[in-house]
Amino acid sequence: MTTKLNQANLPAIANRAAVPQYDRGALRAGILHFGVGNFHRAHQAVYLDDLFNAGGSLDWAIVGAGVRPADEDMRQKLKVQDWLTTVVEQEADLSRARVTGAMVDYIKPGDIEATLEMLANPAIRIVSLTITEGGYYIDPASQQFDPTHPDIVADAYNIAAPRTAFGLILGGLMRRRDAGVDPFTVMSCDNIPGNGHVTQNAVAGLAALIDPLLAAWVHEHVAFPNSMVDRITPATSAREREMLEKDFGIEDNWPVFCEAFKQWVLEDHFPSGRPALERVGVQFVPDVAPFELMKIRILNGGHATIAYPAALMDIHFVHEAMEEPLVRRFLEKVEREEIIPIVPPVPDTSLDEYYELIDRRFSNPKIGDTITRLCLDGSNRQPKFILPSAADRLAAGQGVTGLALVSALWCRYCYGETDSGTPIAPNDPSWDRLTAAAKKAKADPQAWLAMGDIFGPLARNPAYVAAFSHALTTLWEVGTRETLIRYLEDRL
Template sequence: MPDRLTRRTAPARTGIVHLGPGAFFRAFQAIYTAEAMAAQGGDWGILAVSLKSPTARDQLESQGGAFTAVELGPEGKSARVIESITGVLVAPENPEAVIAAMADPGVRIVSLTITEKGYCHEPATGRLNRDHPEIRHDLKNPDRPQSAPGFIVAALARRRADGVKPFTVLTCDNLPSNGRLARGIMLDFARARDHDLADWIAAEVPFPATMVDRITPATTPADIEALAASEGYLDPACVMHEPFRQWVIEDDFADGRPAWEVAGAQFVRNVEAHEAMKLRCLNGTHSTLAYLGYLSGYETIAETVADPAFAALCNRLWREEILPTVPRPEGEDLPAYCAALLDRYRNPGIRHRTWQIAMDGSQKLPQRILGTVRDALAAGRVPSGLCLAVAGWMRYVGGLDEAGQAIDVRDPLAAQLRAASDSAQTPAGKVAALLGVAQVFDPALAGDARFRTAVTEAYDALAGQGARATVAAWTSAG
């Protein structure tokens, strides 16, 4: 057995606390930060905080926070060690240590990659879900929080009481207008706790929006074994990623930031057009491929788009339904961006599982697909391809694949969605029941007869012909 990876350099002083030290953070922000400090220095070491599991701490602690990032290119792999993480805390083990770390005056940024469900909000409205169990707990126990909003507001309250400048809250999750959304959620929580604190946060704390993009498949035991064979050390914290990366950030920070631009980050005044481009063009088709590809028996995105029908599905969705709703970001060629996306999906080195992308669909669907659907309907177009994607999600959360085998549906609303699907026997009944899940579908969209009819027809086709045949029929009709 090879020795574990060990840190080679002394850690920088901590300037960032990051909530959610999963694979994406390590393959993205941790790398940008390491490159920025290598180029221009600065006290921007990252203290990582896991809000749930001790896994990241257990993987990274004995390695001094170091880990290996493995780039999966079409021609092969390349590995490098990243040392921007200074330590890892597990929030449930010591909530006070997390609050104290975030309240330290040396910390100038608190960043997040906690996925959509970590914001404890209603995806259909974007507002804080005050009935969420963690939010109820945190409002009753403000010094022992469990949620990201609870920790952030507790730390800001302490900084305010100590007369310390606030930190910047930098969300790096795939949510539309993610900075504004995070700000609204934090203010909702703060108002429920202390109106004066909420007013201070509203006046003093920046919430810059960002757009993040890098495909990061889940690391497997085989990946860890292959790295040990090639590099001569064991690193259970290693991450896999594609060569491409893009980070667009609104340049609005309370007390400085790393020189991320030297690592290729783009600083802009308004990130919304870039956000819309990525959420709708990439994430929208990614989710479409995940549900319809899984139902067709494909394990990965690369396998899915190797099927000409699914490549044609992406191209038609972009051309006819998605791009007409996307404002062109400065410096971007939208058709060229979509063509590059298809090349990225085809990368044989990236084994991005359809099942992995399909997780937490109830939280993702409103941002990735339903916003595009609403815009198309408002313009007088019925986006039948995206309605097919919605029907694919409905089939998936029903919990049985086309062979009658159980699907391991990972979603915070999994039981509710399965119950809604099981409450009816006909496609029309199942669609109606699932459209009634208000956490996902706002009533105006759910009540639109054009949308309801198109989703029902698509569900009926999926149930009768199967996903692969339905996709082939839809693309050939275009």
């Protein structure tokens, strides 16, 4: 017999899963969060739930917000279960469930006035974001904020009725400034190098289109701490819902399955206050950059490294990719020979041990993370996770055979079919453009590099062009499996 997740049923669920030990009725909103997806509910919301269970800080509960019409589906599914979420942590020898209760409300997406009103509320002292790497209006090649994007231009023209997260944040800040209320801290939790700086550039960049004095005020008065966040959290499907009902007897409209490991490194820059997250494992540091670069290059870069060869070999799950010797050895060779050697030292951290941890996490058979998810949005992820490593190596006079092959595999994937001829469904906001370029690149590899907004100066570097062109040509001549063998045997 299963039990529907809601506040009234928590006593019945308590013998199957951990439930909040605090009085949810005593919670008060202190954080507004844009992007209530799986990662947020498996990460930030879990840390806050841990903190509330530890006693105190009950004035830091979460109010959700969104800007996409699709966000309404998540809102409705969470609303009927009183904003509760079941989080299932899974390892090879472990499966445990908990119900988190850190969220107390979720503003209807598209209700601009309600969102601005909440942002102007003095109780809201932090605004956090998980809106994905592609949601920051960053030019892929320059990695700078793009003030010419039509969404940004529209918000600048009518900041009284903004449509983007950054327009809403700026609108809320303007209301607080005009009312003499201290600004909230803006905290990005997305996997972007210097995510705090990137967020500041977006908010201040939009402000500059409206009034240079407003932009200067944002720079002077609003805090944007950088952070590094980590927890492998796959998408929820019918598979996860059925597993939750079968293994724990809980009916949850949108449960989250994730690994047991989680990490949050955060710069301690919160002028309006913050929850005492250090009590529950958050690491506060003066500079998050070394931790962030390590994670983005080694973990996120590692995901990109295994994603495309696995997809081209018709492998479905990430742990299955790690069970394929060619993919696992490819990952290790690229990491140990090309990525790790150019990652700067990280305080109190062994990069080799960090990679070994990554290897174990990728190999977790319980997670059910899909190769399709790792392949998603390569046009935004390659310029952040792979191409910077290649640029750094070339600047140091070092080779990029493996990293160029990673990008060539991405190009081959965007052709739209696997080595067996199985069609690949569109998996990028720019899929039509990428597919057209990949088809041209089959005969002329430089047609792929011609996307200057993605490759930037790398497209003009003779060493990179030669390595990429040879890798892509080899993929078309002999296929993914044989190309990996040649690379592993130093014959590529």
